[in-house]
Amino acid sequence: xxxxxxxxxxxxxxxxxxxxxxxxxxxxxxxxxxxxxxxxxxxxxxxxxxxxxxxxxxxxxxxxxxxxxxxxxxxxxxxxxxxxxxxxxxxxxxxxxxxxxxxxxxxxxxxxxxxxxxxxxxxxxxxxxxxxxxxxxxxxxxxxxxxxxxxxxxxxxxxxxxxxxxxxxxxxxxxxxxxxxxxxxxxxxxxxxxxxxxxxxxxxxxxxxxxxxxxxxxxxxxxxxxxxxxxxxxxxxxxxxxxxxxxxxxxxxxxxxxxxxxxxxxxxxxxxxxxxxxxxxxxxxxxxxxxxxxxxxxxxxxxxxxxxxxxxxxxxxxxxxxxxxxxxxxxxxxxxxxxxxxxxxxxxxxxxxxxxxxxxxxxxxxxxxxxxxxxxxxxxxxxxxxxxxxxxxxxxxxxxxxxxxxxxxxxxxxxxxxxxxxxxxxxxxxxxxxxxxxxxxxxxxxxxxxxxxxxxxxxxxxxxxxxxxxxxxxxxxxxxxxxxxxxxxxxxxxxxxxxxxxxxxxxxxxxxxxxxxxxxxxxxxxxxxxxxxxxxxxxxxxxxxxxxxxxxxxxxxxxxxxxxxxxxxxxxxxxxxxxxxxxxxxxxxxxxxxxxxxxxxxxxxxxxxxxxxxxxxxxxxxxxxxxxxxxxxxxxxxxxxxxxxxxxxxxxxxxxxxxxxxxxxxxxxxxxxxxxxxxxxxxxxxxxxxxxxxxxxxxxxxxxxxxxxxxxxxxxxxxxxxxxxxxxxxxxxxxxxxxxxxxxxxxxxxxxxxxxxxxxxxxxxxxxxx
Amino acid sequence: xxxxxxxxxxxxxxxxxxxxxxxxxxxxxxxxxxxxxxxxxxxxxxxxxxxxxxxxxxxxxxxxxxxxxxxxxxxxxxxxxxxxxxxxxxxxxxxxxxxxxxxxxxxxxxxxxxxxxxxxxxxxxxxxxxxxxxxxxxxxxxxxxxxxxxxxxxxxxx
Numbered sequence: 001x002x003x004x005x006x007x008x009x010x011x012x013x014x015x016x017x018x019x020x021x022x023x024x025x026x027x028x029x030x031x032x033x034x035x036x037x038x039x040x041x042x043x044x045x046x047x048x049x050x051x052x053x054x055x056x057x058x059x060x061x062x063x064x065x066x067x068x069x070x071x072x073x074x075x076x077x078x079x080x081x082x083x084x085x086x087x088x089x090x091x092x093x094x095x096x097x098x099x100x101x102x103x104x105x106x107x108x109x110x111x112x113x114x115x116x117x118x119x120x121x122x123x124x125x126x127x128x129x130x131x132x133x134x135x136x137x138x139x140x141x142x143x144x145x146x147x148x149x150x151x152x153x154x155x156x157x158x159x160x161x162x163x164x165x166x167x168x169x170x171x172x173x174x175x176x177x178x179x180x181x182x183x184x185x186x187x188x189x190x191x192x193x194x195x196x197x198x199x200x201x202x203x204x205x206x207x208x209x210x211x212x213x214x215x216x217x218x219x220x221x222x223x224x225x226x227x228x229x230x231x232x233x234x235x236x237x238x239x240x241x242x243x244x245x246x247x248x249x250x251x252x253x254x255x256x257x258x259x260x261x262x263x264x265x266x267x268x269x270x271x272x273x274x275x276x277x278x279x280x281x282x283x284x285x286x287x288x289x290x291x292x293x294x295x296x297x298x299x300x301x302x303x304x305x306x307x308x309x310x311x312x313x314x315x316x317x318x319x320x321x322x323x324x325x326x327x328x329x330x331x332x333x334x335x336x337x338x339x340x341x342x343x344x345x346x347x348x349x350x351x352x353x354x355x356x357x358x359x360x361x362x363x364x365x366x367x368x369x370x371x372x373x374x375x376x377x378x379x380x381x382x383x384x385x386x387x388x389x390x391x392x393x394x395x396x397x398x399x400x401x402x403x404x405x406x407x408x409x410x411x412x413x414x415x416x417x418x419x420x421x422x423x424x425x426x427x428x429x430x431x432x433x434x435x436x437x438x439x440x441x442x443x444x445x446x447x448x449x450x451x452x453x454x455x456x457x458x459x460x461x462x463x464x465x466x467x468x469x470x471x472x473x474x475x476x477x478x479x480x481x482x483x484x485x486x487x488x489x490x491x492x493x494x495x496x497x498x499x500x501x502x503x504x505x506x507x508x509x510x511x512x513x514x515x516x517x518x519x520x521x522x523x524x525x526x527x528x529x530x531x532x533x534x535x536x537x538x539x540x541x542x543x544x545x546x547x548x549x550x551x552x553x554x555x556x557x558x559x560x561x562x563x564x565x566x567x568x569x570x571x572x573x574x575x576x577x578x579x580x581x582x583x584x585x586x587x588x589x590x591x592x593x594x595x596x597x598x599x600x601x602x603x604x605x606x607x608x609x610x611x612x613x614x615x616x617x618x619x620x621x622x623x624x625x626x627x628x629x630x631x632x633x634x635x636x637x638x639x640x641x642x643x644x645x646x647x648x649x650x651x652x653x654x655x656x657x658x659x660x661x662x663x664x665x666x667x668x669x670x671x672x673x674x675x676x677x678x679x680x681x682x683x684x685x686x687x688x689x690x691x692x693x694x695x696x697x698x699x700x701x702x703x704x705x706x707x708x709x710x711x712x713x714x715x716x717x718x719x720x721x722x723x724x725x726x727x728x729x730x731x732x733x734x735x736x737x738x739x740x741x742x743x744x745x746x747x748x749x750x751x752x753x754x755x756x757x758x759x760x761x762x763x764x765x766x767x768x769x770x
Numbered sequence: 771x772x773x774x775x776x777x778x779x780x781x782x783x784x785x786x787x788x789x790x791x792x793x794x795x796x797x798x799x800x801x802x803x804x805x806x807x808x809x810x811x812x813x814x815x816x817x818x819x820x821x822x823x824x825x826x827x828x829x830x831x832x833x834x835x836x837x838x839x840x841x842x843x844x845x846x847x848x849x850x851x852x853x854x855x856x857x858x859x860x861x862x863x864x865x866x867x868x869x870x871x872x873x874x875x876x877x878x879x880x881x882x883x884x885x886x887x888x889x890x891x892x893x894x895x896x897x898x899x900x901x902x903x904x905x906x907x908x909x910x911x912x913x914x915x916x917x918x919x920x921x922x923x924x925x926x927x928x
Contacts, residue, residue: 096872096911224868231873232861234805234846241804275788293795356910405874406910437810661912685814693903695914765831
């Protein structure tokens, strides 16, 4: 694939009309409002609605998403206010990845305005945006980088023109600094005072030039998050913090097995009379209760006497799923004549993509209309589904996107929003609905179990084929990715197959020059609640690949780093690998039972290499941790990342750190145990996400200079981190780990009961103050 | 319904609710104090960590009736006032290290950090790696390294 984009190469998501010249619109209004344009500049041959990029250039999932978003770029508006601030309603979800900050930076850069004068909010569901309101695939900055800057640059241009008119001068003599336009003689006007004069009575088309990257002062400079102060003072509002009148706490009593349904309830009226409880009734997912406090909801959920109907996977356990996957695995082709092979098969258990904020939503359903508040990455799809559930026309449903307390894929779906709408309709009252942590872990969506078989065929040092058969319980992509791919499939040559297969092929790069070969995804439909988890298929696919690359290198007597380096396809890939090897002192002597591991991955138009050191010594693995998993300790991480252009290096570093914490958990500690139709895990002391005692004390992130165009960052580090940890573990223990997490074996905790579905709240908090 | 009274962020508050309702819900659902977050309800995730009489605790595990009239509950909202400033040094350190990602766990993280630094200071020693390893608060965004750095910075200024 081509990765030669320089600073002046065509930019995705808007229409270049020359070197950094684009079309935008000044929209009719009483204050200045601008948007990125669709049309190439006059003189260009393209017709209205034509796309900037050649569709045959589509090489990965991000190209598809960016192209899908492009036709509606002009609907995203920058608005200048008379107080000198600029607002922008971002049609994406902020889930912690930092896009409100990076977007404010893009606008500030093009307008020469302080970042703190840009207010980025999250847009309500806007159906007219079609495919341009889906947060996923690490695509936000890739798809909005140019349209947002075009709108901002046009706003600046209009403000300059308005100032020139007021000052009776030409715009060439004017300068802008911190939102103030000045001429050479001491006269100035601030943006706020120019906002009305710069407005247009009718919508006008205009050509605008973007800043040259060499002139950037905001883009590329490390900057703290715009919401950091709100976060550290407790003022940041998540869905459950909103004060919607009469939206009382609501919870659902759920079945003991996955997706079980209500048969009958023996004591509904009795429960409805419990202290604080206002309503109780059956919804499609269980029995909903509404009360003055969530504490009283929990009491009511625990008191309900429900006779449950079967779930969708009753009786199934891990081994049953594994057997089904074995049957579904596609066969390998015969190996090439005279070749040798390395061939391994790996098992990746179910994982929870629970965020710390559980599934939750507020709903106020009235006769003929509904209003919903939730953290949603696909709000247009959610709105349609809620309308369908309520039997309302979509236009009667308003969906507000709130700040999310994490996502990791969870917020692509809207399970709680649907449930809240249903409960609000049933009770005829607003509800603030939240899942208990036990619900979120046991009935919430998962990254499904998968196996991955990798075979590399070679003659001596020469690799002839790389084949991978990835087989999993099907990943539910029915939140908008599927719609994007369906819509684009007709236009883009070669896009066919199921959503999942297309998604899989588009998201998996062929990083190494390993000759011919193929990667195939087979999925089996089973009644699990699944969804994309951060980095989707890649953590498992890449982990399997990198482990087998390590094994092949060993069998050939080659160094794992040098072997990878020799087979990586381009300079940019080799550069990140070289960087971690150099900074991390690859190959240094390590004590027994400790080792280094190294891994590489390309995705989201970005490259990432990770070097880790792991300590698998017995005294470390068995160090005492109360109600937690100690296990091997990753003691050092060196990560090099090339995202092309890091809009905010500080935010990029944060995403890399978080991704590595996920990768460590996926390799070593985080898995769900399926037993008899339900998951055993019900809290964070069962489901072992990385905790402070698992955190690498040494962690270095190196942001490479890059090539000029932003790639995606939010998910990038997960796969290479999981792979590097797995490779290090294998080298430290002298084994080939084939099951993940490596501690899956016997659960190390006593599972809480499934009936009642949520545990009793402890009452001994004052005995444990510290 | 019985009335319960305690001190919250420097003021006496009284609530009319069943005595077994856990303090977290009294704070969030009845008093509108939403800094402490729900993440598990069983004292595991520690997203609700606040202080009672200056010590860290999880309000999700304390029935409101167990609080005495003179017990001083401090949530993240009341933390700056304990040092008579707009921000507590630990909050300043959190900003300096740009710790937060989604931010959901951070009020609990900061309250836990302040209590840890106070406890270690009372023991007359400096924060160790083992102290940091022992923090149980979960951050699902994985901000752990910056939390460790911020605690060291904040501790130096407390």
